[in-house]
Amino acid sequence: MKIRQALAEEAEECWNIRNLAIREGCKAVYRATVIHAWTPDVMPENYREEITQNPFFVAEDPRDGLVATRYLDLAAGSVEAIFTLPDYFGKERLCQ
Numbered sequence: 001m002k003i004r005q006a007l008a009e010e011a012e013e014c015w016n017i018r019n020l021a022i023r024e025g026c027k028a029v030y031r032a033t034v035i036h037a038w039t040p041d042v043m044p045e046n047y048r049e050e051i052t053q054n055p056f057f058v059a060e061d062p063r064d065g066l067v068a069t070r071y072l073d074l075a076a077g078s079v080e081a082i083f084t085l086p087d088y089f090g091k092e093r094l095c096q
Contacts, residue, residue, distance in 0.1 A: 006056045006069065008048055014058065014069045015043040021083035054080075061088075 006014055019039040026035055050056065056071035068084040 001067075002060045002062075003057055004060065006051050006058045006071075008052050010058065010066065011048040011051050012043055013066050014051065014056070015047055017066060017069050017085055018081070018083045020086055024086035025089065050080075059084075 019041070022039050023035055026038075050071065050073075054071050054074050057069065058066045059068035061067045064085075064087075067088045068082065070082040071080050072078070073080040
């Protein structure tokens with residue numbers, strides 16, 4: 001597993017990881033209508049800018065490609081989110 005900064009051209013893939021993580025990880029807590037509203041299939045235009053203007057990292061598995069994302073919101077001074085593909089939820093290898 002390799003951790004590195006995301007590339008602008010990976011924005012759509014990062015958006016997909018985000019959506020899959022929310023749809024799977026939040027389904028026991030939030031109603032489907034709420035999750036649907038949070039996870040539109042079409043990536044917002046400003047998402048690519050978030051990747052290029054903030055420290056935005058990805059975890060890359062040699063076999064599966066990108067499997068997780070994380071970014072820091074510099075303007076807000078916070079960790080904005082960490083999203084992991086559902087197949088990697090709770091996997092130790094993500095941390096190795």
